[in-house]
Amino acid sequence: MEGQKSPIRIAVPKIQQSKLSFCDGSLDGFEAWTNSLPMANTGAAAKLLFQASRELNVTRIPPIKRYKMLEIIRNAIYDICEVLNKRILSQSIKLGESDLKVFTLAQTLQNQLAIGYKHIVLDEIAQGPGKETKALTFAIHRAIADLSQTILRAYQLYSPAPANAWLELHQLYGLAEAKRIHEYSVKDNRGKYVSACSITDAYVRTLLLGCAKPNQLRQKELSLLYAATELWTSLVKVSIGSDKQSLFILAQHKDHAPVYRSLIKSLPSGVSRGLNPSNLATALQKHLNKESSGITVPGNLSDALVNHIANAWGAMVQRSFHRTQHSGQAEIAIGLLACHYFCAEEKSFPFLLKSWNMDLPEKKKSSKKASMDVWDQSFDAGGSGFDSDAIEFDSISFISKHGDKEEPDTGPKGTAIVSKILDTSPGGYGIAIDNPPASVQTGELVVIKEPKMLNWSLGCIRWIRSQKDQPTQLGIELIAPKAEAIAARILNKTGENGEFLRGLRIPALPAAGQDATLVLPIMPFKVGSKAEIMDGIQQQKVQLLQRHNTSRSFVQYSYNPLTQLLNKQNQADGGDDEFASIWDKL
Incomplete structure (x- = not known):
């Protein structure tokens, strides 16, 4: 132990009475x-x-x-x-x-x-x-x-x-x-x-x-x-402050948690101690890598949490970007539902599914006879694909795709709130919110947009700081400057495929050497899963590859296309599909 011995500094109230009033004191x-x-x-x-x-x-x-x-x-x-x-x-x-x-x-x-x-x-x-x-x-x-x-x-x-x-x-x-x-x-x-x-x-x-x-x-x-x-x-060692193996330093006479040694220029005066959890961080990393670690990790700790603490208790990682003080406002929406809503130009997910004709059961899509010759549908073959004389064209209320009338969107909608920008960096924002909603949690997906910006930027809440009678501060890490709303479902080897869920696609940035990635819910997707993605114009089967960004709310995957992009607007898959947008409106 270093420095002078300090007197014990703990507070207790003064003794004011000699016996208890609520019982006999025994x-x-x-x-x-x-x-x-x-x-x-x-x-x-x-x-x-x-x-x-x-x-x-x-x-x-x-x-x-x-x-x-x-x-x-x-x-x-x-x-x-x-x-x-x-x-x-x-x-x-x-x-x-x-x-x-x-x-x-x-x-x-x-x-x-x-x-x-x-x-x-x-x-x-x-x-x-x-x-x-x-x-x-x-x-x-x-x-x-x-x-x-x-x-x-x-x-x-x-x-x-x-x-x-x-x-x-x-x-x-x-x-x-x-x-x-x-x-x-x-x-x-x-x-x-x-x-x-x-x-x-x-x-x-x-x-x-x-x-x-x-x-x-x-x-x-x-x-x-x-x-x-x-x-x-x-696995953790408490030592004297001068122990240079210690990653953290604390002062016995200060009302502070330990701080990274690399952040202080000299040891604090008086008694100081070091904390070295590097052996623990190494063991946790081995656990994540499925190596023998000699450590017990409770099953209720997610890999994301274990990865976080392994990094926090390891060597300090310097910030990649410097913050710049900034004043102004930005709109922010929190959670996958809200992010999807605003990336879809303020359309709800059920509304999109219906407009994309994706709410139809699979059996309707596969009801055509597999044995039907492709030429059976041709006009000049005299085939029986349909009887044009039997169609009462006067009864069809033809609907323009760009018509003025459109069914109202009654699905769940995202909500944006106004935040105050405190600082910015190329990697994110520091913002303040007066009355944060219950959806504010670390690891939650967000979209953020400053005035005059065309697109919503995709990000994630990395830290939260709250003080009494003060706005709540959030640290937003940017994931991408733009994201596209998609629907995604898991493709199962046996049985029915999964339901379509909200997802986001981050476009490729060829200049930066970045391929397109997908942001999907934690469940049911995982590395190696085969999935189908759809944006209303194109559909594609893909296999999920590496995880790039993992949170308690979402995972960002790179992916490998398994099929060529199919343009739904130009498909001629059996005759009925080209009229699919009007059948439910006739």
């Missing part, structure tokens, strides 16, 4: 009160827990007894916080007043629990060197775990960590290291994959979370990631 009485909580009534239980934990933290209680009381109430607080999380994490990232109070309540309950354990820490070290009990180890472990929950919850709303949460984590770990108790194993029934871990393990898990570029991950992914770190802490 362990049995406290446990009976906890067991009587109306857990089925979230509001009532949360209120009682809030009042009790706050009172507990201002009441004089011996350290060992306080620890036992906190262990009794801990599961109830965690269970209620999980229920509260489900409510706030199902909303837009910009919470309304009511949901903001729910978020604050969850943070307060978790923080009150941490305060209780911090009381024990201060009481224990006040006894003097060498006089501490095992309660110090347990209390530091629990305080770190509970403070970590407040950081996780804040990250899930793309907000800054609570004030002093990082500082207190660093301080608590520093104390444990100084007392040489940081490697002792402590049982914890709130673990998902392990039943016990050390103070170092609990601390490293939160450091990994802070280093994982959390504003680029989705809310659920952050929960899954934090749980998975239980399995990986042995």
Whole structure:
């Protein structure tokens, strides 16, 4: 450890009373009160827990007894916080007043629990060197775990960590290291994959979370990631700040998450530490490559998430482009439905399918006799392709393709919102939105258009930053300057082919040596799949090749044509097709 020893800097409220008011103060009485909580009534239980934990933290209680009381109430607080999380994490990232109070309540309950354990820490070290009990180890472990929950919850709303949460984590770990108790194993029934871990393990898990570029991950992914770190802490090393093998640096006296070593010019003053997760990043990359990695990766972690954290915990990648401050506005639409709608010149997908005559069952397309001679349909062969005398031409209401009357588009339509441009680069935008819709998520597909631009540019939300009473900031990575709306379906070897789904085609850029690519939903497509794509004029069978851009919402594929382009307008496939646009209007 480097630098001067810093005094422990953790905050607790002053003791104001000598006994509890909501129970008789005995362990049995406290446990009976906890067991009587109306857990089925979230509001009532949360209120009682809030009042009790706050009172507990201002009441004089011996350290060992306080620890036992906190262990009794801990599961109830965690269970209620999980229920509260489900409510706030199902909303837009910009919470309304009511949901903001729910978020604050969850943070307060978790923080009150941490305060209780911090009381024990201060009481224990006040006894003097060498006089501490095992309660110090347990209390530091629990305080770190509970403070970590407040950081996780804040990250899930793309907000800054609570004030002093990082500082207190660093301080608590520093104390444990100084007392040489940081490697002792402590049982914890709130673990998902392990039943016990050390103070170092609990601390490293939160450091990994802070280093994982959390504003680029989705809310659920952050929960899954934090749980998975239980399995990986042995591959991560915490060392002194001067250890040049460390990819990240943190200062014990600063209220900050770790930062890349390459971003700082010199070590911070005072006690500093290094974090080196490179072995973990290498193991995760081997897992992705289907190589022997010696690491357990939970099945609920997608390859996209594993790839993200492997990159985040590896060597820092410098930005390809410099940002330029910019002022102005841009329209933005979020999600594949909206992107497809605007790339299709504001036509809904069902409307396009109908106008493209793609909503007809396959059996109608293949109903013609396979044995019919191609010349049977010729006029001069006297064939029976159709009886012109039997057609009542007066009954046909001929419709011009460019006629004024057109059936209304009643399908689902995309919505564009106005955003403020903060900065730009050749690779994307930094924008701000006052009231972001619930569809705003990292990895979500977007189209964006500045005033006077003809085409919508295709992009992806890479990061989100949210602060109270401030517009939500989004980082948009550009994928292509233009995209074309298509329909795509999976071609199955047996049985019926899949339904047509929304897709986008990015035109080739020969000057840049880039072939055309397809942007498709995650399911049911995959590398190697055969698919049919259609844009109303042309249809083509293709095989999906390499993935170029993978998100939690879409995949960008290169593809290999399996058939020549067929121009639907010029097809003469059996007589009926040339009139297909009018049959349903006669």
